Amino acid sequence: MSVLEVSNLSKRFGSLVAVRDISLTVENGELRAVIGPNGAGKTTFFNLLSGFFAPSAGSIAFDGRDITGVPAHRRVGLGMARTFQITEIFPELTVFENIRIATEVAADYRLRPWLNRAEAADLRRRIEETLALVALSGKTDRLVGELAHGDQRAAEIAMALALKPRLLLLDEPTAGMGDQETYEITQLIRRLHKDGKLTIVLIEHDMRVVFHLADRITVLDQGSFLAEGTPREIAANEAVQSAYLGKAA
């Protein structure tokens, strides 16, 4: 069954059409990359998926359920987690505290006045599991804001994973990273996808990362759908090449 089904989605800001009539379907266990030149509407598209703002037209179904009007925080509860192009974390809290907040919300403890011993122990175990998954176990007591950029990204992904998502939305996970860090994050995403059987949609500029990871690729250009296919098909697609290289080429 498809996890995500987007139909004819559009977003207008005044007279600007940022996203125009986009449809796509993401299957369970798939890793989909969304690419396109700057200004293609990728991040707007993500913001529509995650409920950051409402679409002007069209609909979004998640696990077969229409979520077009569902507010952002409830989409998270349904199993949709995201990261941001510019890392969004709690910089003045420790790595442990960052992950703890996410884990507690996922366990539906957010309104609880206290936890009993068993709940607290279980919570700690889950936090440690999540930290191990992103290789941050050695840095639990460090302030997240003081970590290297790559580790901050890993912490943000860990927070999303702590939510036990059905669908993970990653907005340019390797933005601003060096080669080594890019390699490590790519390996992490690959593990989550292959070993964790996680359905992932990611926006990415680094084509090495895209072609290494993606099962299928969707290409946007100037807010509109341009092409979709396997990495091999997209690499051979002339419309995609001209969008990236400029119409003159």
Added chain:
Amino acid sequence: MTSEQWKRLAVLLVIWGGLIFAPYWMPLFGGYTALGSRVLVLGLGAMAVNFLLGFTGVLSFGHAAWFGLGAYGCGLALKFVALSTPLGLLAGTLVGGIAGAILGALLVRRRGIYFAMVTIAFGQVFYYIAFQWSSLTGGDDGLRGFARQPLDFKLFRIDLLHNDVYFYYFVLICFAAVVAIMAFVLRSPFGRTMIAIRENQRRARFLGIPIELHIWIAFTLSCFFMAFAGALYALVNNFADPRMLHYSLSGDFVIMAVMGGMRAFWGPLLGAVIFVVLQDYISSVTVNWMSFIGILIVLIVMFFPRGVLGLLRQRSTA
């Protein structure tokens, strides 16, 4: 225990030791017990403001409204309903807290400066009601004709009215109870969502936290704490006054929190000590005592943005 925990224990011992023995050491420095009661009550108010400001990241500039409603609720209950100190406290807390909960529901969608502006507006509404409704509130002259009542335990009575030291300890016990509730909330999973909202609202929302609901709960709790402090303040003075609702008092509470240190749990109490003591000493010398507070707050904000307690903390870890 780690050295961090020892340090924390030492701080708690100093604070509680200082408060418990205040009636004995304050006279040595020219203080008096009633001043101690005032510091505790205003400190509690500043801590209630900071519960919202320092731990949820939401600035209310109208919190005196809940403080003043607590004071009037307490005074009116003592004057017209029954001669009972606990009843007065309960009435004041409920009046201010429930009013805060209702208006808070209208407020939580506002952010930042807009939130602060609307809180001022609501606060001033209550100020003018108290000012105009003379038949009930005594108007500009304030509400008189009530006094704190002895605590009656059947076997013995504790005279709170004439014995300042007994009353100080009564206030201290009330203070300790509310502060314990605050600390308890802040250490709970809910308290951690407050910190999350303070640190990064966008991240908090996309972790699945309905932030309007959580801000409303934090705001409401803060209003109940504030109203309780206001009810105590009516007992301290045996008097309630429209100025207890005025936004300038709201500003005073914010100043105490900022001076003492917003990110520190005990910061606002220290701020209240500095504020009230300076007010008490300087106002006996000059009516312009507020300009000295003003200079002090400018210096603190410029040089120690984390407040006095923030500065002390930095020193102790450096």
